[in-house]
Amino acid sequence: MVPDSVSRLIALGAEVIVEAGLGTLSGIPDEEYVKAGASVESDRKQVISSVDIVLRFHPPAKEDIEQMQPGSLHIGFLNPFDKSSPVGILAQRKINAIGMEMIPRITCAQRMDALTSQANLAGYVAVLIAANHTTKAFPMMMTAAGTIQPCRVLVVGVGVAGLQAIATARRLGAQVTAYDTRPVVREQVESLGARFAQIDVGETGQTDQGYAKALTDEQLAKQREAMLKFYRNADIVITTAQVFGKPAPKIVTKDIVDALEPGTVVVDLAVETGGNVEGVKLDEIVDIKGVKLIGFSKLPGRVAFHASQMYASNLVHLITEFWDKEAKTWKWDLEDDIMKSCLIAYEGQIVHPQFKSIHS
């Protein structure tokens, strides 16, 4: 939450309580929340047990769920595809739970779409990390001492993060090539002044939500072979390839890493879902014969102020959508398309069909 979003919630008629120190890592002192109209409390247990709605980023710990009142609402990321998700405990405790990752990718829900707001920042940060670890400058420079060629950046996976990575690398002056299995992406890549790597892996496609369909093992093998020349020609490789709800595809295998030029920097944005790059380690830089594999997690947290600002805004838009302005309270509309997509637990049941069997 950021102070501006607190004000927006208060304007709706809500009372807002903020946990002491909430904004410290985003550079926002407690007093700013107080100025915006919130009260700041340090007794988390007491607060959690007294509120109607808890807003959070990461999935809640069991101890926190145990403090919540039955019938209250929890909104945040829940990681529902994973068995370790607290979805089952939330349902057992009769806490109603909305999973922010399940906000549908449709135009009318764009302002609530936290996957997009965070991925956008992750793409930006990935380029800055790469720029910090390469030994090369990004832009072309023609100087009396000679000409510096522009840095060559390859982006694999051109969803929200990939597009922002391309735009950021281009702004810094790099020469960018990009690839995605969804053919519709080509035009977007070219409109950002990058080159699309045209390779043939057979039929690919996307779901009605715009997500990539998973490639078969043979298609992934074809992709790795056809992409090799692009990897070898890059100073920086940024991978963002994901398949919603599934482990990330392994697109840069050990033999590809071994074939890279020393000095190449590889930033793997999919590290939290298993990684696109073989040998990458969570939150580490692995050096393999001069090739740096970077697997930092939580990239949006490196621009914490804006990540908080965007996430808080997503939450406020969601709450506003389901707010009864007369009664000044949350109003359930279980027939609403956005609600049907993101409501996971309701009145003691896991109501989302995709997750019933995973958590029963």
Ligand code: NAD
């Ligand atoms: P994502 O994080 O699930 O995946 C990132 C990218 O990896 C995707 O572009 C995907 O096609 C690609 N990918 C998967 N397997 C690959 C492989 N083997 N090789 C190369 N690339 C691979 O995607 P995302 O960023 O969340 O976005 C998914 C789609 O949803 C995009 O089309 C995006 O434009 C769309 N979207 C729509 C809306 C909306 O309409 N409201 C909002 C946000 C995103």
